[in-house]
Structures are given as structure tokens and as C-alpha cells.
Amino acid sequence: MIPTRLRQWPFWAMLRKEFIQMRRDRLTLAMMIGIPAIQLVLFGYAIQTEVRHLPTLVLDESRTSESRALVHTILNTGNFDLRGEVQDKAVMATRIARGDARAGIIIPPDFTRDLKRGVTATAQVVVDASDPLAANAAIAGAAQAGLVRGRTLLAQRGVRPPIEVRVRPWFNPAVRSAVYIVPGIIGVLLSLTMVLINSMAVVREREGGTLEQLIVTPIDKTSLMLGKIVPFLLVGYVQVSIILLLGRLLFHVPIQGSLALLYVTTFPFIVANLAIGLFVSTLVRTQAQAMQLGFLFLLPNILMSGFMFPREAMPQAAQWIAALLPLTYFLDILRGVLLKGLPWQGLVEDTMILVLFSVVFVVLSVRRFHKSLD
């Protein structure tokens, strides 16, 4: 038997009302589910941080089988696409400046002669480094090609390189950025929708005139706040599932760990974001203000949580801000479970921090909210 006091708690009526309103608002519901799907596809395809197939010019002044072999090895790395051959450096420079090409391979006339004499032969790869990401790809490709070709030549002379470093990319063997980005997108989109939805929650009632009628009733503030959180938990879980499914189908994102574990740890993350949205809602007077404040919160989430740029590379101040974002911890969980197959022991700390965020922001919202029109 449920105690009467619990049955009479206004929370239940509030919850039922919120569910009915959510169900009737078809457009918002469709957007809450459709937008993440569209965003995922856009983000997933657009954010490809690996740069390949740089348009490349070749200036081969040596014109020997040796020089051709080196050019061939460099092109074979896949980071360069042959755009054409040029006859002098000036032409190459203007074409790179114009943007016809992003890189150039220059083999000097004495390349083969040096090689034969046993002097270290040099070749040049010039790169348009205005885009650092592209430049890095070119530099890595060229260095690798040089190493490979050098080793082959040494082997022909019966010499072995004294040291060889073999790099093994764990957890994402093909080093595909989608594998890294998609789990992040789950977190970012969840944060985005949950915070924005709930930042509207209280102000919508205020602007619509229903808050005045609601707060003259004896409803407790906790019922009001929890009533705004619980229904959207469901929406959050639907979103997670859609993005995971699409990520798997479109981007082949692995699911190494336990899905159940991921769903459990997602709970405090969704609650934390809904509570932050609610808190925003208690700070503002209009829906427009809520929107602006909501977006203001999302910007550091996208830039500093480690979604796009590794946290390790960020300045100290940015790392402190990152420490205050639930997304920072959830990204660890997402990548941990999906890519590394971490067991629950590896997620306890991040999860506890998210629980703490949830509690703090629910309490703050209840505290901030006053049953008054002032």
C-alpha cells in the first residue's frame, strides 16, 4: 500500500500534465528526435579531421628511376594526389599560392648522384601550411615515405636500420576521426537539446500566464522542478539510442563495452543537463533570454570539453572551465565504453561527478525558484 502522503504529492499530477503536454506538442517532439539525427549526419561527415589527397605538384629535376621511385612512394602514402608536373620552382610557387595545389615535391638534379656517391640525398616537400591540419598530414606522409624508401635502399645494401619504432594505434586502428567524433556527438547533442528544452520550461509558463495560476496552489517547488525533468529523461534516452544506431550504421562506430553500462551512466548526465536548463530557466524572464543563455552555456561545451580538441592541448584556464562541464566527464565515459570497452570500475569516478552535478543543479534550481511573480 502506498502511503497517502506520497499518493497526494502534487508531483504526480505535475508529471502527468507534463507528459500530456509533451505528447500533444508533436512538432517539438519531432524536432527533439529528428534534429539529433540530422545533426549527427552533418557533423559526422563534415568533421573529418584526417586530411588525405592533398593536390600536389611534382618538380623532378633529376629524372632518374631513383627519383621516380621516391615520388611514387610519397604518392603511395595516400596523403598526396598528383595534380601535374612542373618545370621550375617559380611556377610551382605561384600555383600553390593560387590554391591550385597544396603541396609540392621537389627532387633536385643531383639527387641520384648523391645517392650513388653515398652522400645523403635530399628531396623537398613544400606544403601550404596555412591550414595546420593539412600541413601535418603532408609532413607526416612525406616523412614516412622518406623512411620507407630509405629502409628499402639500406636493405638492398644489406644494412638494417639500428632502431625501428613501430606505432600501433589502439582502440581506433584505422585512426578514423568519425570513430572519435560520433561518441562525442552523442554527448554534445544531448547537452544541446536537454539544456535548451528545459531552459524554456519555467519561462514558457511565465510568459503564457499559466505560472501565475499554478503557483497560487500549494504545489511544492520540488514537484514543480522534478515534473519538468522526468519526462525529458525519456526523450534523452530516445536521442541516445537514435544517435548510437545511426553512428553504428553510417560511421561504423564500434561498441566495445556494455550498452547497459552506457545507459546507466547516461542517466546522471541527462539529469545534470536538464537541471542546468532548469536553472537557466529560473534566471531569465523571457524565452528569448533563455535561448541566449542556453547557447552561451553550449559554446564552452563544444570547444572545451574535449569534443573537438584534445583537453591536454588546452591552456590551463580552459582546462579549469572544462572541469566544470558535465560533458567533459561524459565524453570520457562514452569513449571509454564505446571505443575501449571499459568495465564499470573504470567509470565510477566520472559517473559520481555527474551525479554530483545533477544533485547540485536540482537543488540550486529549487532554491532559485520562488513561488512569486516578483
Next chain:
Amino acid sequence: MTSTPPALAVQAIALRRTFGAVVAVDGLDLAIGRGEIFGLLGPNGSGKTTAIRMLTGLLAPTSGTATIAGVDIVAQPERVRRVIGYMSQRFGLYGDLTVQENLRFYSGMYGLVGREGRQRVEELLADLRLGARRDQLTATLSGGWKQRLALACATVHKPELVFLDEPTAGVDPSSRRHFWDLIRERAAQGMTVLLTTHYMDEAEQCHRLAFLSRGHLIGVGTPREITTRFQLPTIEDVFIELQRRDEAEHPRDEAAA
């Protein structure tokens, strides 16, 4: 628990409320007895809504005090909320809920759940003849029906006192008459009613009236007392006369009106 119930449903002493430089309510004293239908009259912006919002705990008084059924509105707002009902001037029910869902929601706010709650909702649907529209979305109701539903929601918990802020604004004459039948019925059962209106025929039906002008009280009494005192034929004449006098005393404010 309660000993002898206090004789007054509402007692306000020197209630005052300012918004920046605007003094919305200026030293309001009120004493309303149980079971009274009390009308608050006054031109637009005279402070009627602000006064009601203070009495219902929606706005904090800048100064002054008030008790509702003997309970202090500032010290114990939640206890006050259990015994009052309120119909805001601007329609405040959920448009995307049906008639019945709004009623269930508000009964839930007062802990009327389960069989008890369902019974109360059915009672109100029958009482206010809303039964045929129970599944209609509230937003699609016409003005008169909306106000009737708002009254039902405000009185779902059988409050001792109900505040009605312009409950019949924009309502056709026959709906208004029906609405007044409902008000009188409730007052006869012992519910105190404090309402505001701009219709003078409604003012005549109140037990007692209070005139507000620019935030202060300029006259209280039964309709008969008031017309006799001013030696004018109708309440409407008194209303216009009082407003004229008050504005004559404060000519500078006229531009703002």
C-alpha cells in the same frame, strides 16, 4: 486543531506596493467578513490586480500586513494557499489540456487524488454543466466556457475564500448571469468571494464594495449605503463622480491615465 475561527476572511492593514517609482497600491485597509461577496472597483491601473496578487501571496507587499482566515500572508504563504482559490485576470489554465485534464491537474495540486479526486472532478463537471465538453481542448473553448472552467479549477478544493480578478470580462450577458448564479451559490455555502469588475450591474450585486483610485481606497460600503451617501441614483454615477473628484485633487496624474 483550529480554535474559534477568526471572524474575518480578509484583513489588510496599510498594504502598500511599489514598482520602482510607481505606487500601485498605497496604504490599503480592508476587512472582509466570511461569506461576503466583496467587489473591488476602480479604473484601469488603480491597483486592483496588485492588491489581489499581494493577498494571494503572488507579490510581496512593500509594507503593511494582511491575514487570510487569520493566517499571515507573508509569514505563512503556503498555509494561505491551501484555503484560497484564485482566478487570474489573464486566463491561466493550460490550453493544450482538455477540460477534464485541467480539472484533474488542479485537484492533484490540492492532494485530491484517486477516487476522491475523480468524484470531485465529476461533481464540478456536472455542477458547471461542463460535462459535454470534458474532452475538448481548453484553448478551443469560447470565452464564457473558459471562465466557467477557471472558476471550477479555482474552487476544486472548496476554498474558504476565492479571489476572482475580472472573472466576467469578455463574457456574453447570459453566460455572465449564469456565472453570477454560481458565485451566489458558493457564497451561500459560506465561501467568501472577493472579485473585481468593470460592470456596474455586477457591482450592484455585491454585498459590499470598495472603490480604488490610483492605489488608495476612496470609499467602502454596501451598494445602498454608497448611493445614499453620495445622493446619486446608481453605482455607476458614484464611480464616475469619485474618479472625477480624485483626479481633480491630483491633476498632474491625469496625463498618465
